[in-house]
Amino acid sequence: MAYKVLIVEDQKMARDNMTYIVNLSESYELAGTLANAASAEIFCGGHAVDLVLMDVCTEHDENGIDAAGHIKKSYPSIKVIVVTSMVEYGFLDRAREAGADSFWYKDGDEESLIEVMDRTMAGESVYPERTPEVRLGLTTSYELSDAELRTIRAIMESANYEEAAEKLGCSERNVRFHLNNVLDKTGYRNRFELCMAIAQKNLIIVNPDKNFQ
Amino acid sequence: MKLSGLRRIDQGNLIKEAFDNLPCGICYFNSKGIPVLCNKTMSRIYEAVSGRGLQHISDLESLYKEFHDKENVYSVQYTRDICIVDLEDSSWKIVRRQVEDGRNETFHEFAAYDITELERRTQELREVNEKLANSADEIRQLSENIMWATREEEILSLKMKVHDRMGRSLLIARKTLEKDEDIEQADSAIREWERSIRLLSRASDDEDDMDKDEDLAELMKACEGLIDIRMTGEMPKDKEKSYLIICAMRQCITNAIRYANAKELYVQLYETEDDVCVNITNDGKPPEEEVQEGGGLSSIRSSVIKAGGTMEIMSEPRFMLSLRIPVGEEYGI
Numbered sequence: 001m002a003y004k005v006l007i008v009e010d011q012k013m014a015r016d017n018m019t020y021i022v023n024l025s026e027s028y029e030l031a032g033t034l035a036n037a038a039s040a041e042i043f044c045g046g047h048a049v050d051l052v053l054m055d056v057c058t059e060h061d062e063n064g065i066d067a068a069g070h071i072k073k074s075y076p077s078i079k080v081i082v083v084t085s086m087v088e089y090g091f092l093d094r095a096r097e098a099g100a101d102s103f104w105y106k107d108g109d110e111e112s113l114i115e116v117m118d119r120t121m122a123g124e125s126v127y128p129e130r131t132p133e134v135r136l137g138l139t140t141s142y143e144l145s146d147a148e149l150r151t152i153r154a155i156m157e158s159a160n161y162e163e164a165a166e167k168l169g170c171s172e173r174n175v176r177f178h179l180n181n182v183l184d185k186t187g188y189r190n191r192f193e194l195c196m197a198i199a200q201k202n203l204i205i206v207n208p209d210k211n212f213q
Numbered sequence: 214m215k216l217s218g219l220r221r222i223d224q225g226n227l228i229k230e231a232f233d234n235l236p237c238g239i240c241y242f243n244s245k246g247i248p249v250l251c252n253k254t255m256s257r258i259y260e261a262v263s264g265r266g267l268q269h270i271s272d273l274e275s276l277y278k279e280f281h282d283k284e285n286v287y288s289v290q291y292t293r294d295i296c297i298v299d300l301e302d303s304s305w306k307i308v309r310r311q312v313e314d315g316r317n318e319t320f321h322e323f324a325a326y327d328i329t330e331l332e333r334r335t336q337e338l339r340e341v342n343e344k345l346a347n348s349a350d351e352i353r354q355l356s357e358n359i360m361w362a363t364r365e366e367e368i369l370s371l372k373m374k375v376h377d378r379m380g381r382s383l384l385i386a387r388k389t390l391e392k393d394e395d396i397e398q399a400d401s402a403i404r405e406w407e408r409s410i411r412l413l414s415r416a417s418d419d420e421d422d423m424d425k426d427e428d429l430a431e432l433m434k435a436c437e438g439l440i441d442i443r444m445t446g447e448m449p450k451d452k453e454k455s456y457l458i459i460c461a462m463r464q465c466i467t468n469a470i471r472y473a474n475a476k477e478l479y480v481q482l483y484e485t486e487d488d489v490c491v492n493i494t495n496d497g498k499p500p501e502e503e504v505q506e507g508g509g510l511s512s513i514r515s516s517v518i519k520a521g522g523t524m525e526i527m528s529e530p531r532f533m534l535s536l537r538i539p540v541g542e543e544y545g546i
Contacts, residue, residue, distance in 0.1 A: 011364060013371050016412050032434070035427075039435040042466055046439030057364075060428075060456055085367045106367060109374075192348050 003050040003121055004031035008040050008067070009083075010059040014106070018053055018083075021110045028117065035059040037067035044075050051121060054100070056084040056091060065091065069098035079120050083113075088205045089131045089141065089149055102126040134201045136194075137186035141203055144182060149204070151178035156195050156206045238305065238325030241312075246270035249320065258307075258325050261300050273323050276307065297328070304332040379409040424452070428459050432466075440466055440475060440495075446482030449489045454538050457516055458482070458491050464509040465493045465534055473497025473532065484540070488522070491536040499531040510534075 005022050007030070009015040015033050022028045031049045034040055036059040040052060052071060054064040068080045082095040085106040095103050102120040104113055105128065116126045134141040144152075154164040155175065165172045179191055188194040198204050232239075238255030242248050246269050259267040262276065276296045296307045305325045312322045386402035389395060433442060442462070448455040462480060469475035475497025483490050504526050506514065513534075517524045522538035 011368060013368050013412065017371050017375070020408065020412065034431060034435065036431055038460070038463060039432055042432075042439065042463065042470075043435040045470060046435070046437055085364075085370075107370070195348075 002027055002029040004029060004048050005117075006031045006040065006043060006047070006049045006052045007033045008035075008037050008052060008058060008064060009033070009055040010035040010057070014055070018113075021113055022053075024110060025114050025117075027121075036062050037064040038062040040067045041070040041074055044071055044078055049075075049078055051117065052078060052080045053117075054080055054082050056082060056086065056088075065094050065098050065100070068095065068100045072099035081116060081120055081126075086202045086205065087132045087134055087141075089203055090153070092127060092131055096127065103128060105132065131203075134203050136197055136201070136203070137188050139185045139187075141201075143185055148178045148182050151175055152182060152194070152198060153204050153206075155179060155191060156198070156204055236327060238307070238323075240267065240273065240323045242270040242321040242323075244319055246321075255323065255325055258298065258300070258305055262298060270321055273307070273309070277309070298325075299332070303327060303329045375409045375412050379406055382406040382409070428456055432459055432463060436466060436478075440470060441477045442466075442480060443477055444480045444482065446480075448482065449484075449538075449540075451541070454489060454520065454541075457513075457520060457538065458489075458536065460516065461491065461513050461534060461536060462493060464513055465495070467509065469495040469497050469532075472500070486540075488537040488539055491538075492533055493535075494531055494533040497532075500528045502528070504528045504532060 005028050007015055007018045007022070009018060015035070019030055019033065022030055028051070031047055032043060034043060037054060038058075038060075040054065043049070044052070052068070054068050056064045058064050058067075064084075065082060068082055071078055071080055076099075079101045080099075081102040081104055082091070082100045083104045083106055084091060087105075092103060102116050102125060104116045104126075119126050131141070136144075141149075151164070151168065151174075154167045155161070158164040158167060161172045161175050165175045168175065179194075183190070183194060186194060186197070188197060199206065232250075233253040235252055235254060238252060238258050240248055240251040240255040248267060248269070251267060256267055259272060263272065267273065276298065277294075294309050296309075298305045298307060304327070306328045307323055307325045309321065309323050312320050314320065382402040382405035386399045386406065389399035389402065429448065436442060448458060462478070466478055469478055473495055475495035477496040479492075479494050479496070481492040504510075506526070510526065514524045517536055517538065520538050521541075522536060525535045527533040527535070
């Protein structure tokens with residue numbers, strides 16, 4: 001009997017492509033598709049769903065990781081694979097915290113997605129070891145510590161160091177300390193250059209109005 | 214005149230000269246408000262503010278009460294004991310206090326400190342902070358633009374993969390047909406090619422965000438088999454307002470299923486001259502006690518307030534959520 005798959009993806013072509021991938025394997029059949037993650041929990045309540053392929057950024061900026069958390073809480077037997085093309089460093093941890101069973105980067109091919117689906121349905125939790133490495137000036141994202149990345153996120157989401165320090169629950173001096181370390185590592189001249197580079201590479205996505213924090 | 218008298222006069226002049234040349238302004242008034250000691254700097258400051266000489270304590274005290282609209286004074290800001298005077302070429306902070314001499318006589322002291330450089334640097338910092346705040350906005354805007362660009366790159370990458378698939382399936386089909394091999398394999402390759410064409414042709418469809426009808430249709434689709442939605446009235450034309458209503462419906466559906474075991478949700482939409490009004494209720498079990506707003510309903514309330522509207526929740530005789538959202542300029546366009 002084929003597992004029933006719900007695809008949550010706002011871009012038509014990506015949705016159609018995932019539908020194509022689901023139909024490639026006899027182990028799976030399509031339960032439905034949605035463009036907006038916020039409706040996914042309701043869908044799972046009224047339809048037979050075994051597996052959800054959940055995009056992170058969906059219609060109306062609704063957060064797929066949040067939706068994954070709601071589904072896992074209400075219907076723990078439904079497997080959820082979070083999918084994204086963005087290398088935002090926080091997504092892996094947030095997906096784990098939400099209880100998502102697995103995680104897949106969209107730049108992989110069809111075979112790799114089918115493999116992740118098979119392993120997930122077999123009870124495995126399949127996560128990439130790390131977010132893809134991103135070059136930042138003279139260094140790469142792998143050379144930045146968690147504290148440094150958290151500090152840079154707070155700086156990007158704040159108007160000044162005081163606000164960033166308040167968000168982090170530390171002193172301004174601490175904020176400047178981490179920032180200076182990152183500037184030394186990357187070779188960028190100032191925080192503006194650094195933040196622009198990070199935003200361009202999608203390593204940190206700034207979206208304070210919606211729950212991407 | 215005796216030499217000692219001359220020396221006292223000289224010393225007095227020296228002290229006066231030094232007093233006048235202090236970089237700050239200073240002035241003392243006795244208990245009757247008469248100035249007993251005032252240096253030239255303070256006199257100059259007061260003259261610049263008022264256009265006349267300093268004669269009584271009330272002259273300076275008036276700076277702590279009134280706004281002076283003089284040609285050569287840009288602003289006077291005051292608190293209880295501090296007053297800031299901005300002149301054309303300088304800024305002064307005037308602090309007042311009471312002092313006693315060694316004989317228990319009380320004097321009122323007014324001291325004016327030159328804060329010109331401090332004000333200039335504070336203004337520079339304000340401008341830098343404003344630029345940084347704009348930079349923060351720029352970074353946010355850039356991040357939104359980058360997200361859009363990433364999604365476009367994702368679509369392009371998909372199209373390239375689909376093209377590759379098409380190419381492979383065409384090659385397989387051609388090879389199979391040329392060598393008169395397994396026709397089924399050729400059929401499979403051609404079907405693959407057709408699927409790819411369909412995928413690419415759908416990709417060239419308008420990729421714009423869903424419209425309000427699609428948003429509602431998707432919610433209805435999600436609810437199939439779970440709860441029926443009965444709507445009267447029409448959704449507002451404004452996409453943001455209609456999505457806000459859909460979010461409220463979605464939250465009510467979740468709560469109606471979870472807490473009331475409802476099978477039907479009723480949504481009544483109507484307009485007044487100023488507002489779009491929505492009432493949402495269900496056929497399930499009424500609440501046993503006053504409904505407490507959880508995260509979902511609170512989030513709806515925040516969004517409604519942000520839109521300039523109001524939200525009310527009734528628990529008796531049955532649950533009802535009522536929204537009023539101002540029509541605004543977008544509606545009806």
